[in-house]
Amino acid sequence: MVEQPPSDYYDYYPTIALERPVVLGGIPSSPYREVGHSLGALAGLPLVDLDHWIEHHAGMSLWEALQQKGEPVLREAAIELITRAMASRPCSLLILGAAAPLVDTALEQVQKSAALVWLHGPPTAMYWALRQEQQEKGPQPSPFVPFPLERFEQLNPLLQTLRLYQQQADLCLEVFEVRETVNRLFAALSDLGGAVVDEFRDV
Known part of the structure; x- marks a missing residue:
């Protein structure tokens, strides 16, 4: 006879209860989405992906929305959505993603309402990772990267914007290996605004 699992076996069971949201972003080509999803799974945190939320709101991809609606309209929607996400409870892990340039004017609000984690790299x-991405997939994965990307200098306006996030981040990490980064972030969650609920369930 197969033993039935406890009635709460599949229940949502966070190991961290955040006192304020954690916003995770990074430079294009950094594995912020992979890190965010892995961290959310490890900590049992509600997860909001701003890129996907904007796309759902617009009914099209971020790249298509940028082309059809224009940056001012998309910026207004992105700021409204990130504000709503930071105000929602329980506090969530929010992946900033490719939409980071749209909400740079809300950076002060992010600092007041959330902890900001930024993944950076050389x-x-x-530049070379983005060039390869464009050759393989075209402009859609990174809509705020100039297309075609032929010179490093084309990235300067984007880098200037993203540098603000790096300068204002509560925690800034260079990623060498995803699992190591996830573990470091998990260990830092209490300092970033969370409280450990229970690291291990009774087994």
Whole structure:
């Protein structure tokens, strides 16, 4: 006879209860989405992906929305959505993603309402990774990167915007290995605004 699991076996069971949201972003080509989803799964945190939320709101991809609606309209929607996400409870892990340039004017609000974590890396490595991405997938994955990307200098306006996030981040990490980064962030969550609920369930 197969033993039935406890009635709460599949229940949502966070290991961290955040006192304020954690906003996770990074330079293009950094694995912020992979890190965010892995961290959310490890900590049992509600997860909001701003890129996907904007796309759902617009009914099209971020790249298509940028082309059809224009940056001012998309910026207004993005700021409204990130404000709503930071105000929602329980506090969530919010992945900033490619939409980061749309909400740079809300950075002060992010600092007041959330903890900001930024993943960075060598700009030259980012440049070559983005060139390869464009060759393989076109402009859609990174809509705020100039297309076609042929010179490093084309990235300067974007880098200037993203540098604000790095300068204002509560925690800034260079990613060498995803699992290591996830573990470091998990260990830092209490300092970033969370309280450990229970690291291990009774087994």
